[in-house]
Amino acid sequence: MLLRFLNPGLLVLLLCPASLFADALLLQRIQTRYQQTGSFTARFVQVDQRAEAEERRAQGSVRYKRPGRMRWHYESPDEQLLVTDGETLWLYDPLLENVTIQRIERVAPGTVLAFLLGVGDLESDFRPRPQTRKLLDSRQGVVLELMPRREMASLEFLQLEVHPQTSDLLALALVDGSGNVRTIRLEGMERNVELTEAEFVFEVTPDLEVIRPE
Numbered sequence: 001m002l003l004r005f006l007n008p009g010l011l012v013l014l015l016c017p018a019s020l021f022a023d024a025l026l027l028q029r030i031q032t033r034y035q036q037t038g039s040f041t042a043r044f045v046q047v048d049q050r051a052e053a054e055e056r057r058a059q060g061s062v063r064y065k066r067p068g069r070m071r072w073h074y075e076s077p078d079e080q081l082l083v084t085d086g087e088t089l090w091l092y093d094p095l096l097e098n099v100t101i102q103r104i105e106r107v108a109p110g111t112v113l114a115f116l117l118g119v120g121d122l123e124s125d126f127r128p129r130p131q132t133r134k135l136l137d138s139r140q141g142v143v144l145e146l147m148p149r150r151e152m153a154s155l156e157f158l159q160l161e162v163h164p165q166t167s168d169l170l171a172l173a174l175v176d177g178s179g180n181v182r183t184i185r186l187e188g189m190e191r192n193v194e195l196t197e198a199e200f201v202f203e204v205t206p207d208l209e210v211i212r213p214e
Helices: 008-015 018-035 112-116
Strands: 039-049 056-065 069-076 080-084 088-093 098-103 126-129 142-148 157-162 169-175 181-191 209-211
Touching: 018 126, 018 142, 018 157
Parallel strands: 098 209
Antiparallel strands: 039 056, 039 181, 056 069, 069 080, 080 088, 088 098, 126 142, 142 157, 157 169, 169 181
16 A cells, blocks of 8 residues: 555655665766866876777867867877867867868767766766676776667767766766777866866868868
8 A cells, every 4th residue: 555655756766776776876966066067177098999909099188168168189199179169069180181060969969978068967868777897997986887768879888987975077988889998087187167268169270171971
C-alpha cells in the first residue's frame, strides 16, 4: 500500500542501486558547479588514441566565458584556433590558411560541447552508468561515466573526472563508436576571471579560404 503514496520520481530513486543514485547526485553537482562558473582560463593536454595508430598529443590554452563563449588555442604540435561567440564557430588552420565556419546550433545541441559552452544540460542529455573502462587517472578526482540519452554517431560514451570536494572539471574522455578515445586534461584552472568579448570573435581576413560545411 505504501507504493500508492510515493510519487514516480521518488520511487525511481528508492529502487535505484546505491551506486547509480550517488552518480546521479554527482552529475547534478557537476552541472550546478559549471553553471556557477562565469568564466575560466586553463592549460590543456589532449591525447588521441585511435585503433592501429600512434598516440597523438596536443596542448594549448582554453578560455571560457558564460554564456556560450569559448576559445581553444592549440599550440603544438600544430597550431590551430577554435573560437565561438555562442552563435558562430570558427576553426582556423594557419598552416592550410583556411577557416571553417559553422553555426553553433548545428554542432552543439545535446553534445558535450553544449555542456562546455554552458548552454547544455548534462542531466537531460546523458545518463550515468557503472564505469566500463579506466580511461582517466582518478588519483586526483572522482570519475563519472555517462552515455547519451539519444544515439550519437560521434559519441558512444564519455567520462568526466572532477574534484571530489568542489566538483570542478579536471578531465574528460570521449569514446566514439569505433573505440577511438580522446582525453582532455585541464591544468591550472582559474575561475571567474575578467575576459573581453573580443577574445571570442575571429576576424576573417581576405587571404583566408573560407569553408562552410553543408
